[in-house]
Amino acid sequence: QVQLVESGGGLVQPGGSLRLSCAASGSIFSINAMGWYRQAPGKQRELVASITSGGSTNYADSVKGRFTISRDNAKNTVYMQMNSLKPEDTAVYYCNAVELLPSRFDYWGQGTQVTVSS
Numbered sequence: 001q002v003q004l005v006e007s008g009g010g011l012v013q014p015g016g017s018l019r020l021s022c023a024a025s026g027s028i029f030s031i032n033a034m035g036w037y038r039q040a041p042g043k044q045r046e047l048v049a050s051i052t053s054g055g056s057t058n059y060a061d062s063v064k065g066r067f068t069i070s071r072d073n074a075k076n077t078v079y080m081q082m083n084s085l086k087p088e089d090t091a092v093y094y095c096n097a098v099e100l101l102p103s104r105f106d107y108w109g110q111g112t113q114v115t116v117s118s
Contacts, residue, residue, distance in 0.1 A: 002026045004095045012085055015092040020080045023096035032100045034078045038091035049080055051109030085116045
């Protein structure tokens, strides 16, 4: 079992920045990748960014150049620095951790609200 605790959401003006954190605990040795998804009202949950245990990253086209995902293995924490925020970035952001063996299993955090508005 893996537990994920998120922090760092809030209200920010367009063009502003926020940093999300996700602390993992439990059977963290089994995690192959971690990432952030988001879900806006009336829309499907979508992948925003991910990072593998080897450090490879992947980003949604809509956030490339603005968001940066990173990890601190000593703290079992993943971060996402969000810059140049836009109103369309408004959503609930969920931390995700993936196990691939013996088959894929996804763990989710409780979600943190990010609102970009003037």
